[in-house]
Amino acid sequence: MSTPDPDCLFCKIVAGDIPAEIVAETEHTVAFRDINAQAPTHVLVIPRVHEPDVASLAAAAPEAAAALLVETRRIAQLEGHEAYRLVFNTGAEAGQSVFHTHGHVLAGRDLTWPPG
Ligand code: 5GP
Ligand code: ZN
16 A cells, blocks of 8 residues: 555654654655665665555556666765665565665675675
């Protein structure tokens, strides 16, 4: 569902009910620093609408999904990086802990591949 989920942490950040270190906002997205940064730049880019993962977002609101992807590069560049890693953990077994779509924008250190 795209409507806000009263129990969702990131819907509360979108609404301003929980504080976050906001980096940028657009019509479709909010970008804020991860509370447990894994790189010098670690920004979460989320849609304003509540969808649990990026594929669901793309199916339900393709314009918001596209805007989110475009925004990830703008955020990296705002932070001074042309190269960055974009991660969407999808499903609990893959490390997803918040079920409101979020892209992790990671940059500012050597990022190994394959990831751990
Ligand atoms: P996931 O594990 O779902 O891919 O990513 C969730 C991310 O949200 C984690 O990297 C975690 O550090 C971050 N996070 C969890 N709670 C908060 C919070 O209250 N504020 C912020 N800014 N980040 C959070
Ligand atoms: Zn939500």
